[in-house]
Amino acid sequence: MKILMGIAEGFGEIRAHKFRSFLTMLGVVLGVASLLAMFALTAGIAKGYREVMSQMGGLERVKVRTEPVPSHQESIRELSPGRTYKDAQALRRNAPLLSWISPELDTYLPVRRADKTESFQVIGVEEDYLHTERHNVEHGRFLSDKDRWDHSRVCVIGRGVVERLWDDPEGVPLGESVRIGNEIFRVVGIFQRYESDQDKKRRELKAKHPPPPPQAGTRSRSRSRWSTFRFKNDVVVVPITTFSTVFKNTKQAGTPEEGSELKLDDLNVQVADLEMFEEALAQIRQVLMVTHRGIEDFSVETRQEMFDEMNTSLRNLHMSFGLIAGISLLVGGIGIMNIMLASISERIREIGIRRAVGARSADIFGQIVIESTVLAALGGVFGLGAALGLMRVLEAMSPVQNRPVVEPSAVIMSLTFAVGVGVLAGLYPAWRAAKLSPIEALRYE
Amino acid sequence: MSLIELRDVRKIYRIGDIEIRALDGVSLEIHEGEYIAIIGPSGSGKSTLMHVLGCLDRVTEGHVRIDDVDVSRAGSDRLARTRNEKIGFVFQSFNLLPRLNVLENVELPLVYSGIGKSERRRRALEAVAAVGLSDRTGNRPNQLSGGQCQRVAIARALVNRPRIILADEPTGALDSRTGRAIMDLFRELSQRGHTVALVTHDANVASEAARQIVLRDGKIV
Ligand SMILES: Nc1ncnc2c1ncn2[C@@H]1O[C@H](COP(=O)(O)OP(=O)(O)OP(=O)(O)O)[C@@H](O)[C@H]1O
Numbered sequence: 191m192k193i194l195m196g197i198a199e200g201f202g203e204i205r206a207h208k209f210r211s212f213l214t215m216l217g218v219v220l221g222v223a224s225l226l227a228m229f230a231l232t233a234g235i236a237k238g239y240r241e242v243m244s245q246m247g248g249l250e251r252v253k254v255r256t257e258p259v260p261s262h263q264e265s266i267r268e269l270s271p272g273r274t275y276k277d278a279q280a281l282r283r284n285a286p287l288l289s290w291i292s293p294e295l296d297t298y299l300p301v302r303r304a305d306k307t308e309s310f311q312v313i314g315v316e317e318d319y320l321h322t323e324r325h326n327v328e329h330g331r332f333l334s335d336k337d338r339w340d341h342s343r344v345c346v347i348g349r350g351v352v353e354r355l356w357d358d359p360e361g362v363p364l365g366e367s368v369r370i371g372n373e374i375f376r377v378v379g380i381f382q383r384y385e386s387d388q389d390k391k392r393r394e395l396k397a398k399h400p401p402p403p404p405q406a407g408t409r410s411r412s413r414s415r416w417s418t419f420r421f422k423n424d425v426v427v428v429p430i431t432t433f434s435t436v437f438k439n440t441k442q443a444g445t446p447e448e449g450s451e452l453k454l455d456d457l458n459v460q461v462a463d464l465e466m467f468e469e470a471l472a473q474i475r476q477v478l479m480v481t482h483r484g485i486e487d488f489s490v491e492t493r494q495e496m497f498d499e500m501n502t503s504l505r506n507l508h509m510s511f512g513l514i515a516g517i518s519l520l521v522g523g524i525g526i527m528n529i530m531l532a533s534i535s536e537r538i539r540e541i542g543i544r545r546a547v548g549a550r551s552a553d554i555f556g557q558i559v560i561e562s563t564v565l566a567a568l569g570g571v572f573g574l575g576a577a578l579g580l581m582r583v584l585e586a587m588s589p590v591q592n593r594p595v596v597e598p599s600a601v602i603m604s605l606t607f608a609v610g611v612g613v614l615a616g617l618y619p620a621w622r623a624a625k626l627s628p629i630e631a632l633r634y635e
Numbered sequence: 636m637s638l639i640e641l642r643d644v645r646k647i648y649r650i651g652d653i654e655i656r657a658l659d660g661v662s663l664e665i666h667e668g669e670y671i672a673i674i675g676p677s678g679s680g681k682s683t684l685m686h687v688l689g690c691l692d693r694v695t696e697g698h699v700r701i702d703d704v705d706v707s708r709a710g711s712d713r714l715a716r717t718r719n720e721k722i723g724f725v726f727q728s729f730n731l732l733p734r735l736n737v738l739e740n741v742e743l744p745l746v747y748s749g750i751g752k753s754e755r756r757r758r759a760l761e762a763v764a765a766v767g768l769s770d771r772t773g774n775r776p777n778q779l780s781g782g783q784c785q786r787v788a789i790a791r792a793l794v795n796r797p798r799i800i801l802a803d804e805p806t807g808a809l810d811s812r813t814g815r816a817i818m819d820l821f822r823e824l825s826q827r828g829h830t831v832a833l834v835t836h837d838a839n840v841a842s843e844a845a846r847q848i849v850l851r852d853g854k855i856v
């Protein structure tokens with residue numbers, strides 16, 4: 191009851207001094223706006239990071255890299271066959287902590303359909319590739335065991351390939367043929383389109399309201415824009431056996447069969463359980479040391495460092511943005527405190543009158559704190575509005591996948607901060623007002 | 636049993652080395668229903684005495700009992716309650732809140748005694764009627780004459796039905812005709828059974844009171 195009245199009085203006080211109150215609130219408005227903008231920016235960046243990381247296979251994905259032979263093993267370098275298909279087989283047999291093992295061959299080749307030719311990354315893979323790369327086949331099927339044994343001339347293509355070689359970017363050209371290099375392949379599957387949430391929304395919006403002139407000449411949307419997702423979309427996948435016989439001139443290495451010493455272009459594996467990450471790495475190392483006959487011409491690359499780096503930079507971002515927002519809120523708070531102190535000296539007589547008719551010092555204290563809180567909360571609400579406006583600008587300026595995201599928790603947090611600043615800024619003036627004796631206050635000129 | 640009792644009250648101000656004895660050993664009893672005029676030359680301690688009686692100020696020495704409560708030893712919240720419930724104070728300079736209208740000013744003591752809105756309104760209207768200002772309830776103090784302001788202040792003093800009404804030169808800021816009307820109001824209150832104590836410079840006014848207390852240099856003579 192008393193609090194409600196206090197709030198009403200707070201608003202009355204603001205109404206009585208509109209301009210002054212506005213100036214006072216400005217600090218809080220800016221503080222809340224920058225706080226919210228900071229939350230939204232970092233949330234957007236974090237979201238972008240997470241999307242990219244997940245598309246790249248997450249932390250579970252580990253890459254086996256080739257390394258130069260260490261100098262002390264220089265004399266016996268001939269002993270190691272290098273990173274071969276055998277490694278993949280050995281890992282499948284002897285590394286139970288890995289869930290998928292994907293040996294890969296790849297190269298860039300011109301891919302042609304009808305009269306269009308574009309260069310794409312062509313990868314020779316086995317079935318595990320689907321899992322290590324976190325691919326999703328939207329239409330048709332993925333490459334099969336049988337394709338591999340038969341050295342079939344079949345391929346699975348990404349959405350980017352469809353967009354660039356076919357007229358309808360949403361088309362499903364299953365069963366159609368493309369020429370990869372000099373060989374004809376049949377399309378048996380099409381991956382889903384990989385894109386950030388933001389891109390997806392924009393594309394759907396465009397589909398609903400197509401831009402006025404459907405430009406016939408220019409090819410599909412936004413393909414020149416850099417995006418992590420482009421790697422994944424612009425891909426042509428064929429059986430590893432077909433790849434090695436058709437595109438690798440190194441016939442002498444043979445095809446990937448039991449014990450083959452075919453050199454791999456890539457070897458990616460997925461750790462089954464992140465809890466056992468270190469153990470899995472040790473296992474990989476152990477198995478490969480055997481196949482490489484003790485020669486350490488390989489390394490195991492994890493995403494751990496990348497993750498750590500991302501997290502640290504996110505934390506730093508939070509801190510520096512937080513500092514800026516904190517400072518503006520602090521300045522806002524000092525502004526409020528200043529005004530409250532000024533308004534108290536203006537109203538000492540009023541305080542005396544209230545005390546004379548029976549207000550306790552706690553009533554006076556409460557009144558001042560509530561007034562200052564109302565002022566700050568109002569500033570917070572305006573700040574919220576300002577922040578949403580600011581967001582429009584930031585959205586236009588920041589890269590696609592790092593779009594600011596306004597989370598409800600950030601809104602609540604910012605408002606809470608504003609109210610907190612109001613309470614804190616009110617405490618000292620309130621204490622000053624409350625400690626006045628009634629007669630001192632009444633006599634004040 | 637007296638309503639107010641002062642025993643050996645001293646109020647001493649120290650400014651540097653100088654000691655000002657605003658009240659210097661005042662003993663006094665006021666009974667329920669009395670009408671008292673306090674007179675004396677300027678600087679004799681009349682206002683100081685009123686503030687002590689009104690629980691607005693603390694004494695340096697001595698005891699003050701109001702309605703059987705030793706207010707000279709009470710905490711500040713207790714004093715606030717006493718001011719709120721037992722005392723109505725009328726100031727020379729009215730002391731109304733400029734941003735509140737007549738009704739809101741009169742309601743103010745009731746706000747601090749925690750009385751609900753509708754009851755506040757009812758009682759405030761009653762008090763405003765008692766001072767003859769029913770037609771000005773929505774006005775702000777700066778829209779009223781001095782006499783009307785003082786009526787509002789009296790209504791405010793009455794609104795919580797206090798046992799004691801104190802007034803420090805209530806007509807000091809008014810012309811003599813308006814002052815006359817205000818004094819009539821106090822006499823009426825006294826006749827209705829309120830205990831009234833007021834400070835005045837006007838010998839005629841003082842002579843109307845049943846009892847006169849004369850102060851000189853902080854002492855009752
Ligand atoms: N806050 C104070 N600090 C110091 N001295 C004070 C203070 N208040 C009052 N006095 C002194 O106490 C004495 C009594 O003052 P008081 O106001 O009670 O006189 P008064 O009888 O009301 O005078 P007047 O008729 O002019 O109103 C005066 O000498 C005055 O200067």
Ligand SMILES: [Mg+2]
Nearest residue numbers: 681682683803
């Ligand atoms: Mg005086």
